[in-house]
Amino acid sequence: MEIKILELTENKAKFILSDVTPAFANALRRIAISEVPSMAIDDVFVYENTSVLTDEMIAHRLGLIPLKTDLDSYVLPEKCSCKSEMGCNRCRVIGSLNVEAEDGRKTVYSGDLKFEDPEVKPVTDKIPIVKLEAGQRLKLEVHAKLGTGKQHAKWQPVSTCAYKYMPTIEVNKRVCDGCGRCVEACPKKVLNVEKEKVVVVDLLSCTLCMECVKVCPKEPPAIKVKGDDKTFIFTVESTGCLPVKRILVEAAKILKDKGEELSRQIKELG
Amino acid sequence: MVEFIIPVRCFTCGAVIGDKWEEFSRRVKAGEDPGKVLDELGVKKYCCRRMLLSHVEVIDEILEFSKFKGEIKKEPW
16 A cells, blocks of 8 residues: 655645545545544534524534634533533533623624634634624534534535546557547547657546547557556645644544454454 | 525535634625636535535524614513
């Protein structure tokens, strides 16, 4: 197995994963989406809401705000030793929001949410939650908890997590006469004509749409496009709750634990 | 897309787009090209782009009606 990083920032990663089976790549993708924990608002206690949105709608919008997650100091509520319905300091964070529009219209932003742990805060302070007219008020308490994408999409740490097969494009130089029809047909501008022959200029952008093969006037086509099912181009985008690198490391850890658990159970049987 | 207020996240991919609405709407109202503004805000995927492009902020109109609430309360009945 080999990883070649093409792009890595706090919130986005693009890399080539090679010498693995499609099953392994898919396991990594699925775990990153649905089993890596992140933090989101789960319980909302509304004390006063005279805004035009209903309590449920505001609670839903609050839930969708991604929060900066500290995976090392919090545990999932179901794994917490407290076993309490309201949670303890290790499995939930209490926050509050209290905004009143005194004179004129006011927008309530995600930045108005204040948590008792300063490490937990909304990823951006600029998400509008609701707009208030003069005299309206919103006062509520929230409980943020760790959770996984399996339970609700608000706990999904990634927005995009996808892979595609590494394309392999072969041009038969003896047959190709450089008519350029495949260059025109390609939606991703992967090909170009150089010295009356078609050459590949941007292999990684190829989506394996096969349009170039279809338009080739030669019979059989002078261009061959295939996906290599041992090499994968991964694109992962984080919602901001965790750095994308951490998400992938956690996903790999969870996959390893699952593998160990499986072999332990098989041993028990035999 | 007629939503009360700008959705927090893109319906399709789940990326946060709510925080980009105010800048987007302000700049487009000032006469800038919406496509260019989206590019500069870093909204790349077309699922996220349509969230902002097709949004109508209905809550602004609804708020006009809630203005009267306070005054009605003060009436003698």
